[in-house]
Amino acid sequence: MNNLHACCLLRKRNMLIVRSFTILLLSCIAFKLACCFSSSISSLKALPLVGHLEFEDVHPASKDFGNRYQLLPLAVLHPKSVSDVASVIRHIWMMGPHSQLTVAARGRGHSLQGQAQTRNGIVIRMESLQHQKLKVHGVGAPAPFVDVSGGELWINILHETLKYGLAPKSWTDYLHLTVGGTLSNAGISGQAFRHGPQISNVHQLEVVTGKGEILNCSERQNSDLFHGVLGGLGQFGIITRARIALEPAPTMLYVNNGQVKWMRVLYLDFAAFARDQERLISSDDDKFDYIEGFVIINRTGLLDSWRLSFTPEDPIEASQFKSDGRNLYCLEVAKYFNNEDKKDVMNQEVKKSLFELSYISSTLFSTEVTYEEFLDRVHVSEMKLRSKGQWEVPHPWLNLLVPRSRVNEFAKGVFGNILTDTSNGPVIVYPVNKSKWDNRSSAVTPEEEEIFYLVAILTSAVPGSTGLDGVDQIVKRNQRILEFSEAAGLGLKQYLPHYTTRHEWRSHFGPKWDDFVRRKSRYDPFAMLAPGQRIFDKASLVSPHSS
Structure with a gap:
């Protein structure tokens, strides 16, 4: 009995030692993370921006339309120019691969599974770029188009282009979404059988990559990035501007009748x-x-x-x-x-x-x-x-x-x-x-x-x-x-996919998976962008979630 009692005491002591060590280890990790975040906040606050970073009122950016996931960010960027977006991303890029900061572009927050969220990262409120004026080009020409901010709403594009008797060719059923948000997926509605999705009606993009580079891309210029970003779930860059194809809009027949x-x-x-x-x-x-x-x-x-x-x-x-x-x-x-x-x-x-x-x-x-x-x-x-x-x-x-x-x-x-x-x-x-x-x-x-x-x-x-x-x-x-x-x-x-393992994502992309991984490695090698999609892990360079 004495030996048994001694064994029990020894086991309890060992358990207490392990428990104490675990608590100490977790405390050290928490302290290290707190120091890292404190250092990150200080360096971010020192950035010269036209817009501003908000560190207090960040709760609205932790929710989305799906209303099932809530990830509280470290800060929310309210950009006033594309240089603000590039400066923040470039700053985090310069911190190196060991930085835990990630970046999520958020339009109207209409994602369903937290895709536009990031825990302890930076959410970019893309609607803050709306002040950049819509510009309609080629009125009366065979191929008119409109240049818009990536944070512009499709409903606003409709209102502006109708002034010229024009309108985009392809839509989604709901127009109170941002251009960057729908182009990062596809953008489908009842016109897609004729004109294709919205991503098939884009001439040119301005994109900020995961390195903080501002690149213009199209069929002829940076075409790999152009095709990758369209439907790319935000993994290779943030769309800050887009050139959208237009067509003549139906006009009013009679005063009291519709078009x-x-x-x-x-x-x-x-x-x-x-x-x-x-x-x-x-x-x-x-x-x-x-x-x-x-x-x-x-x-x-x-x-x-x-x-x-x-x-x-x-x-x-x-x-x-x-x-x-x-x-x-x-x-x-x-x-x-x-x-x-x-x-x-x-x-x-x-x-x-x-x-x-x-x-x-x-x-x-x-x-x-x-x-x-x-x-x-x-x-x-x-x-x-x-x-x-x-x-x-x-x-x-x-x-x-x-x-x-x-x-x-x-x-x-x-x-x-x-x-x-x-x-x-x-x-x-x-x-x-x-x-x-x-x-x-x-x-x-x-x-x-x-x-x-x-x-x-x-x-x-x-x-x-x-x-x-x-x-x-x-x-x-x-x-x-x-x-x-x-x-x-x-x-x-x-469509609007949601998976959590490498095997599921590989199966989803099928023959496109290798290109997807290659583009991630090229344009966002630290896996900083769109972490809410849960495709790549920030812990290592372009490391897909294990199955």
Whole structure:
């Protein structure tokens, strides 16, 4: 017993020694980090900037639209010129590879998984560069364009270019986002089938690399950086300026009428719905200028309340149509009118185009709005949700690119089995043509398919709920969708991707992975930029997360 008691005492003593050593080690690390951060703050404060670094009020930069991740930065840069951005990055670059500081460019903070955040690093508030004036060039010329700040909002670009009768060719559904933010991903909407994503409509960029270099790039100048940055998830540089392609905007026909005829029709069969969408995007006669669609799952209501209703001109039979609990598939199309177009002729052409489709004949919704109202349609819904306190909630969204050859299988497995309700957000589904995407960019699409589908499951969670509408259950459901797709070998890709291991990122980029790593090593060798994407680790030079 005495020996046993002695052994127990010895074990306890050893445990106390180990515990004390661990506490001491952690304290030393914490003290060292505190000293490093204190030194970093002092050196950063000494930088000569036109704008300023904020070290106190940094909490707003620790959140994003996803409302699931919160990483508190060391400071927030409010730049007034591109030289401010370059100075801060160059300063951190000069600290060397052992500096723990990272840099995240933040536009409207519309990321979903903390991609625009950094813990104890520097967040750059890109909207502070908005004061740089928009400049429209080539009015009346065959190829007009606009030069804009990377922190400019697309809605502001629309307002300014419309003054000249022009507008960008490609959009996202939501215009209150920054240019740099969407170009770092792709920028997709219902015009992408014709013009490609926003990254396919850029002539030139100004980029600040991870070394603090300010470089202009285009097809002919620094082309490797140009293609890498487009769809590059912010990994190779921060977009501070962009030259965007423009086209003539539709003009007002009559005083009381709009420039856009906006229509929706319903289907009960997904295959017919997809077949008609593909027919429309493959047509050579420009039947419509915008083509999207969405899914209504197990709902008796007709339209998804998240989007603008067509109440003023809803036909009675359409407004009374019931789904009887079956899935509905809504095709959404728009036709732009110009002054030279005769309205009655255009309406006849639209009617003919719709007649060729196989939708439920009693479910045609139609209205006319201005071009600006149509493009900014989601903002109307945002204002409604904000007024109800339903905008700043968790958004565990899932965005996927599904190959055409497997989309019916995906629909059967996901819309038929995994998704059971879509009352807390839309499920958007529409095809795009791969030929409109530049494969030299970093953006990833399904391989070897001319047509693929965007499937955006945009569910909002109820804060604090532990039920099916709670964030944890929605995340689990999203994971089920990914696991089903993986098991079925559907070959889909995530849009706005989120992974945590090297194996997952390598699989996502596929043949583009080696180029992605090479560009990271060349333009951001200390892995300083966009740490919230969780692709590369700052701990060593260009070291992807281990699997």
